[in-house]
Amino acid sequence: MSADQPVTVEVGLGDRAYDILIGSGLLSRAGEEISRRLPGTRAAVVTDENVAAAHLDTLKAGLEKGGIQPTVITMPPGEKTKSFAHLEEVVDGILAARLERGDVVIALGGGVIGDLTGFAAGIVRRGMNFVQVPTSLLAQVDSSVGGKTGINSPRGKNLVGVFLQPKLVLADTEVLDTLPIREFRAGYAELAKYGLIDRPELFAWLEANWQKVFAGGPERAQAIAEACRAKADVVARDEFETGDRALLNLGHTFGHALEAATQYDGARLVHGEGVAIGMALAHRFSSRLNLASPDDAARVETHLRAVGLPCRMADIPGELPDAEALLGFITQDKKVSRGALTFILTRGIGQAFIAKDVPASEVLSFLRENHPASRKAG
Numbered sequence: 001m002s003a004d005q006p007v008t009v010e011v012g013l014g015d016r017a018y019d020i021l022i023g024s025g026l027l028s029r030a031g032e033e034i035s036r037r038l039p040g041t042r043a044a045v046v047t048d049e050n051v052a053a054a055h056l057d058t059l060k061a062g063l064e065k066g067g068i069q070p071t072v073i074t075m076p077p078g079e080k081t082k083s084f085a086h087l088e089e090v091v092d093g094i095l096a097a098r099l100e101r102g103d104v105v106i107a108l109g110g111g112v113i114g115d116l117t118g119f120a121a122g123i124v125r126r127g128m129n130f131v132q133v134p135t136s137l138l139a140q141v142d143s144s145v146g147g148k149t150g151i152n153s154p155r156g157k158n159l160v161g162v163f164l165q166p167k168l169v170l171a172d173t174e175v176l177d178t179l180p181i182r183e184f185r186a187g188y189a190e191l192a193k194y195g196l197i198d199r200p201e202l203f204a205w206l207e208a209n210w211q212k213v214f215a216g217g218p219e220r221a222q223a224i225a226e227a228c229r230a231k232a233d234v235v236a237r238d239e240f241e242t243g244d245r246a247l248l249n250l251g252h253t254f255g256h257a258l259e260a261a262t263q264y265d266g267a268r269l270v271h272g273e274g275v276a277i278g279m280a281l282a283h284r285f286s287s288r289l290n291l292a293s294p295d296d297a298a299r300v301e302t303h304l305r306a307v308g309l310p311c312r313m314a315d316i317p318g319e320l321p322d323a324e325a326l327l328g329f330i331t332q333d334k335k336v337s338r339g340a341l342t343f344i345l346t347r348g349i350g351q352a353f354i355a356k357d358v359p360a361s362e363v364l365s366f367l368r369e370n371h372p373a374s375r376k377a378g
C-alpha cells in the first residue's frame with residue numbers, strides 16, 4: 001500500500017456519505033484531498049503538543065500544496081483536555097481566525113483531539129465542516145469514524161457532545177511509527193473489540209497475527225481497514241445509536257466508569273486500557289450470569305494479557321472508589337433508559353448482544369467481587 005493507492009472505505013450515509021482513506025503518505029496529500037471535496041475552503045488545524053512536534057509540519061506542507069494555509073490551535077495532550085475550558089479555547093481560536101460556516105476544522109491527533117475538535121466544529125456557527133486526521137491507532141480504528149464527538153464531565157465520560165460526521169477521514173498509517181507503545185496497545189483494545197462483538201474470525205486472526213500488527217507490516221494496515229469497515233457498517237445502519245450501534249460500547253460501561261473514577265488521569269488509565277478491562281469484565285459478568293462459558297472469558301483475558309493490556313480493576317495503579325461509587329458512574333451511562341441499566345453482554349467470542357434492564361443489584365455484587373479491595377480479586 002502506498003500514498004498512490006490508499007484503501008478507501010466509504011461510510012454510507014446518503015448525502016452525508018464520506019470516505020476513510022487508509023495508507024501511508026496521506027498527510028502530504030491532505031490539501032489535495034480536502035480541496036477536492038471542499039473547494040476554496042479555509043481551515044483551522046486543532047492538534048496536541050505531542051502530535052504537533054511529530055507531524056504538524058508535514059500536514060501543513062500537505063495542506064499548502066492544496067492552497068490551504070491553516071490557523072493552528074494546539075492543546076495539551078491527554079484525556080483532561082476533553083473539558084469545557086479547552087472547548088472554549090478551541091471555539092475562540094476558530095472564531096478569532098474568522099472562519100466561516102463553510103470552512104473546515106481539521107483534527108490532527110488521537111481520539112481526544114478528534115472528539116474535542118468535532119464538538120467545537122459542531123457548535124461554532126451551528127456547524128462547520130470537519131475533517132479527521134487520526135494519528136493514534138485508536139483514532140484510526142475507531143474514534144475518527146462515526147461522528148461521536150464530545151467532552152467529559154467529572155460526573156461521567158463523554159456526557160456532553162453532539163453527533164457530527166466528518167467530511168473525510170485521512171488515516172496515514174506512517175504516523176503510527178511515532179506513537180508510544182502504551183498508546184498503541186490501548187488502541188489495539190478497540191481493534192480486538194470488533195472481533196469480540198461479531199467477528200470471531202477477526203479475533204482468531206488477531207490471536208495469531210497480533211505481533212505483525214504491532215510490528216507495522218501489511219497486517220497493520222489490513223487490520224485498520226477491517227476495523228474501519230466494521231465500524232462504517234454499523235454507523236451506516238444506526239448513525240444515532242437507537243439500536244445496533246450500542247454494540248460498539250462493548251467494554252465501555254465498566255471502562256468509562258473506571259476512567260471517571262480515576263479522574264481521567266492518563267498516568268493511571270487511558271481509554272483503551274479502560275476498554276480492555278471493561279471487555280474482560282463484560283465477559284466475566286456474562287459468564288457469571290450463565291450466558292457465556294468461563295472459557296471464553298479466560299480466552300479474552302489471555303489474549304489481552306499477551307499483548308500487554310490490563311484486564312482487571314486490580315491492574316489500575318492506586319486506589320479505586322468502592323463498588324457503590326463505581327455503580328454511581330455506571331448509572332450516568334448514556335445507555336441508561338428510564339433508569340434501567342443497559343450492558344453489552346456476550347454469549348461467547350463474537351456473540352455480543354445488547355442486554356437491557358440489567359439489575360443494578362447484580363452489577364453491584366459483581367463489582368464487589370471484582371474490586372481490588374475484595375480478597376477474591378485476582
Ligand SMILES: NC(=O)c1ccc[n+]([C@@H]2O[C@H](COP(=O)([O-])OP(=O)(O)OC[C@H]3O[C@@H](n4cnc5c(N)ncnc54)[C@H](O)[C@@H]3O)[C@@H](O)[C@H]2O)c1
Pocket residue numbers: 048049050051054077078079082109110111112113115135136137138139142143144145146147148149158175176177178179180183186187190270271272
Ligand atoms: N468518538 C468516538 O467514536 C470515540 C471512539 C473511541 C474513543 N474515543 C475517545 O478517544 C479518546 C482516546 O483516544 P486516544 O487513545 O487516541 O488518546 P489521545 O488522543 O490522548 O492520544 C494518545 C496519546 O498519544 C499521543 N499521540 C497521538 N498520536 C501520536 C503520534 N502519531 N505520535 C506520537 N504521539 C501521538 C497523544 O499526544 C496522546 O498523548 C478518549 O477520549 C475516548 O473517549 C472516541
Ligand SMILES: O=C(O)C(=O)C[C@@H](O)[C@H](O)[C@H](O)COP(=O)(O)O
Pocket residue numbers: 142145146148157158190241245246248249252334
Ligand atoms: O462509536 C461508537 O458508537 C462507540 O461506542 C465507540 C467507542 O469506542 C467510543 O469510545 C465512544 O466514544 C463511546 O461512546 P459513548 O456514547 O459511550 O460515549
Ligand SMILES: [Zn+2]
Pocket residue numbers: 142190252271275
Ligand atoms: Zn472506545
